[in-house]
Amino acid sequence: MFYRESGQFKATYAEDSEIFPIRQDKIGIAVILAIAFLGIPLLAKTGFLSDYAFTAILTPFLIFSLAALGLNILTGYAGQLSLGTAAFMAVGAFASYNFMLRIDGMPILVAFILGGLCAAAVGIIFGLPSIRIRGFYLAAATLATQFFIVWCLTKVGWFTNYSSSGVITAQKIMMFGYTFDTSFSKYLFVLSVVSVMALLAKNMVRTNVGRSWMAIRDMDMAAEVIGFRPVRTKLMAFAVSSFYCGVAGALFAYAYLGTVEPEGFNLDLSFRILFMIIIGGVGSILGSFLGSAFIVLLPILLNMFTHFLDSSIGVDVPSGIASSIELMVFGAMIIFFLIVEPHGLARLWQIGKEKLRLWPFPH
Amino acid sequence: MDEGRKIGEVILDLKNISLRFGGVNALTDISFDVRQHEIRAIIGPNGAGKSSMLNVINGVYRPQEGEIVYLGKHRHDMDTYEAAKSGIARTFQNIALFKGMTVLDNIMTGRNLKMKSNFLLDALYWGPAQREEIAHRRKVEEIIDFLEIQHIRKTPVGRLPYGLQKRVELARALAAEPSILLLDEPMAGMNVEEKQDMCRFILDVNDQLGTTIVLIEHDMGVVMDISDRVVVLDYGRKIADGTPDEVRSNQDVIDAYLGVAH
Secondary structure (H helix, E strand, C coil): CCCCCCCCCCCCHHHHCCCCCCHHHHHHHHHHHHHHHHHHHHHHHCCCCCHHHHHHHHHHHHHHHHHHHHHHHHHHHCCCCCCCHHHHHHHHHHHHHHHHHHCCCCCHHHHHHHHHHHHHHHHHHHHHHHHCCCCHHHHHHHHHHHHHHHHHHHHCHHHHCCCCCCCEECCCEEECCEEECCHHHHHHHHHHHHHHHHHHHHHHHCCHHHHHHHHHHHCHHHHHHCCCCHHHHHHHHHHHHHHHHHHHHHHHHHHHHCEECHHHHCHHHHHHHHHHHHHHCCCCHHHHHHHHHHHHHHHHHHHHHHHHHHHHHCCCCCHHHHHHHHHHHHHHHHHHHHHHCCCHHHHHHHHHHHHHHHCCCCC | CCCCCCCCCEEEEEEEEEEEECCEEEEEEEEEEEECCCEEEEECCCCCCHHHHHHHHCCCCCCCEEEEEECCEEECCCCHHHHHHCCEEECCCCCCCCCCCEHHHHHHHCCHHHCCCCHHHHHHCCCHHHHHHHHHHHHHHHHHHHCCCHHHCCCEHHHCCHHHHHHHHHHHHHHCCCCEEEEECCCCCCCHHHHHHHHHHHHHHHHHCCCEEEEECCCHHHHHHHCCEEEEEECCEEEEEECHHHHHCCHHHHHHHHCCCC
């Protein structure tokens, strides 16, 4: 009834190839952006949102979304399975740290971009096996990235500026004389970066470079025959994906944790991000955000639920059991999605929209 | 056949092609040529090496011996990228579309070699990148009109019936504006109406766009009707080559493939 595109005609191809061709979608995204950029700051100013909401929910949600977006480019769009996401994030974080540390007056955004480029370079190197192998074998090869990078950052003192514990403390985020030091300002900073990068990713996947990735994913032989070059296409996917993960890693260190050690970027983190895209939707920009929201929110909701049990019925759930329940729910969700809806929450959303076009009349 | 259609010079000449996989001789000493604007059919029983022949032409397989002369350039073997770049497009026996993408995107991939924009401009989707994308879209829409698939342009190809998928694959090949189009069993598994449509499209492509066509097909009615010359393969060897009438009356071809009515 409300979600109908009848009467909306496209007179030019430019109009037809907009990101949100349907008016209702345009309004929807405008509302979401308005809430994110204006509504939430307003709520924060009036005291409705605590610091906790920013440090524990919104900022990590956005950063994980960006990392999931990076992995989705590689796995969802280009079809190359990777278990090295956290390693690429680590490269981004530590490279940005070193650029800031060693070059005087380095602007923070430039450091992030350079950090991302370092991650892209590492991505290309560790993406080389994809030229010859695919699927599970490639996943196993990318595991090497994970272990090698973490080992390298731990063993080579230069990367952590010879800190004895291996922990680095990220410098302050300063831009145009303004210091992003409150959780609220960091949120706005992350939000801006993530919004811009999500837009760029969407543009890539709807133009030739994105089509080359999907062509390689769906039928590499045919892609080669019509003129896509597999080696270049796959390495490009590794580079762009790692760039995204690298920037996410830098944000992870600078805007979320503040202090990080190489071990913080372990295999667990890689798997978490892989789960995000499986649950959110493989091969979907929206899915990266949905998956990230799900995985960031689930522990918090479970926590609230156990608290509720404790306070209302008096069932005391030991914290050990609560975190085990969290893992079990994750496991069950992943199996559920792999079987029932391999395209994740994003596909459910799409199906919902298709249903909504007809609602309330079935025909 | 159309009176105005002129068959020109030889544009593709295959000389003494031999292809082996381990101990299996897929193709043995095969020579034939393709002239500009003609419809050249390759026929033969299953396993005769027809698809291998197409794979040699566009560089998927590299023959051990032989020479490929294409547009005056002599080569020992083709390279897939070079073949695509120099105007060879093809469809596959088992549909090789990109299943996760829409019809429109599939056809747009066919134009990738004509796109100049790089990924940074694509990411910004601004100025030249956007103009280029839209210019190619316009061209793709012409092909969509030509093949009468307007109604499915935004459908993911995985959801389409077989006959339409075959048509989309033809559209993707045409999007490259090829000078030679290789069609591997374009009518396999189709009903009579779909076959008629496909024949019409092939003839139109040949006639209106001037595209040279090399086609593998098992439907002898179709082959004899639309092709100018036919080459017959059996067990990786060439057993006949000529006009449909010559081939039809060739005793070797009758023995190996066509058979006789009892």
